[in-house]
Amino acid sequence: MFNDAARSDLAALFGDRLSLSMPVREAHGQSESLVTAGLPDAVVFPRTTGEVAQLAVWGGRHRVPLIGWGAGTSLEGHALAVAGGIVVDFRDMAAVLDVAAEDRLVRVQPGLTREALNTELRATGLFFPVDPGANASIGGMAATRASGTTAVRYGTMRDNVRGLEVVLADGRVIRTGTAAPKSASGYDLTALFVGSEGTLGLITELTLRLHGQPEAVMAAVAAFPTIAATVDCVIATIQSGIPMARIEFLDEATVAACNAYSGGSLPLAPQLLLEFHGHPVGVAEDVRRFQEVAGLFGAENFAWAERQEDRSRLWKLRHDAYRAILASRPGCRAIVTDVCVPISALAAAVAETRADIAASGIPGPILGHVGDGNFHAILMVDPASAGEIATAKALAGQMAERALRLGGTITGEHGVGFGKRPYMAAEHGAGWDVMGEIKRTLDPLGVMNPGKVVP
Template structure:
């Protein structure tokens, strides 16, 4: 709980947009997964960069942590107040500042969601393609270096953030990047802050790269006789130079959950959901090549959805897969983990993980963005069972070990937060300590999202 003096100073900045109400604190102490921590001491709702800068100076004066909050959809506890302090909820900084259609750029505030941005862009012929599934805030997506279903074609947030405005721990405001397509002028500070998870500063504006809306889109769903056949088809698709906009894998358990939750009738077998974007003529050629390729791996029931409403229904079901899986075991919570490996080791990683989960005795459907070697396991546990939670955490640890053994990473897109922080030394070695050095240089008091990402 904040003492009277710092609370009074905080309210001098934010007035009634600084809250210590129990309901507001509780709302900002929840995670999408089983990762949990204590409540913050206060929540503020800034409207301007100047307010965020004043807040940072206040935090320095009172030695209190600041934790950025977007849509609250992160999975590794990124936005939870592990050491108390003030959560900075950016919901009131959600404007499109400027659209520069001729440069394919847009400037936005951090609280704007990706879906809201694309609604604003509908009449421009442009779109922002990064799609993590959840309707996340763009500031949060940059802070966690998010990716998702379209990364295989359009890249991740790392590839689509051109510049940032950031408030540092001491209240200074810096701008990184330019509107130019490239630069060789010094350190890439934009890249430093993208993926820093709020540990180096608070993002108050983003300049994003836009892409043209595709002239034609086709989506297919195909059932395969085995997990290995589906994953091998993905590998062959990428190695042949086909460029799907999305290529998603669902194992049999995920398919069953999606069928029940979203009223689908997909065959009870491993599935690939594939989408191609492009010009009609080129698209027809890509579709034909993929059809022949999938047939060679035993695909059955290859069903193409050309109508927008049919495509939307399929992708809505895919995006709802997490909720569908949870609904398949009522009352369960999830230990959610992801990993990413080289495409050449993908089949091995998936098959080993499936066998490990099957032997564990807890349900753990697998799905993911296999076109870029990234997949997820949703390990469902009884939240009251310490044994099941321990089993799930051991599975997640072995998944991380497996990813590193196969030349991959402990997380392809979920990020680190404090949920995966204990795994960082194994992946980065001495490099993890260098990350800590950078943190101390920019935030010597350790007030920016403490307890996350970097060494203590």
């Protein structure tokens, strides 16, 4: 417990990098969505792996929870102190340690954000493609197995983390993975920790795969007469094998919110936002093929963007969509859903979800990375209305159940935290118990981010 003796020991380890102040604790007790918990007892700011290892030993000795913190952009309460404890803020471990351009690899510390990483890489001709929208920390992205707008082409964090350095609950420091492109050597511990949300250990270093910056990039936006036509176009595009770099869906309510928030002028109709990467000739052919497919579904108002500033403006509109939706109902909070289904089931999932939302009376614009079957409904509620919150949570439950019925998952990219933990048994069955056994083996005292993910 965090008593006077524990506090004194922690102060000896971290000095003025231990904060007990209420403003700092409050800043580390907030979530982007309507998932809330109490405040941490304190916040520490480590600078080295050795300090994190000492902290883990301290946590075990005093039975105090340790919760990793990156940029604080998670949506399911991953970094909230549900049982008190110490938030471990990695802001001072945010360096690029090594760039191996020949191997297309980079080693980084966990507090580095994805935008800062790509800024560092500009002169190399390489980039890190995973783009969850928010300027999240790389460590947090790995911990939640994040993906985002580019996953349809470049994959998720699962596909782009080559190796890790992790501090375990007993203070041991282990390395997973190698710089080799593949390995058949033993259990895949990298995959175990990517997506573990800090419940098995604290990530202190990451080796990431990089990709070559495309020679040509073309972005586009197209309007469709109905949501059904939009989704059917996505399915046909993916099944046709057109290599999309991004293919994002916005429904009419999302378009209206984005226009109002960002000063856009998109037609008030369902939209696809697209991007193509590759050789100039190949990109031109991909664009032509997509136009042919989209024309079969009534697409119109095509607008193309080749210049960097025009593409950035288009994608800023998409990345600001969450804030735009919140701004469309001032004072509201959001319950954010995050289901993912097989691409063949996407049309049914979206249609049934829209019908449920319409019947509920809760505003719930829909958007998402539909190229890989992942979409979100932003359920906006009055935080003072218990009735609205209950209705929104019931809707979120219906979406989770539908995703499982259609062969999908309760979370495509946001992770579990404690917000989605009630649905884990339905998705994994006895496998969820196995996850709990792994947790108890590596963290028998339960100090690593307790109350998240596992039973």
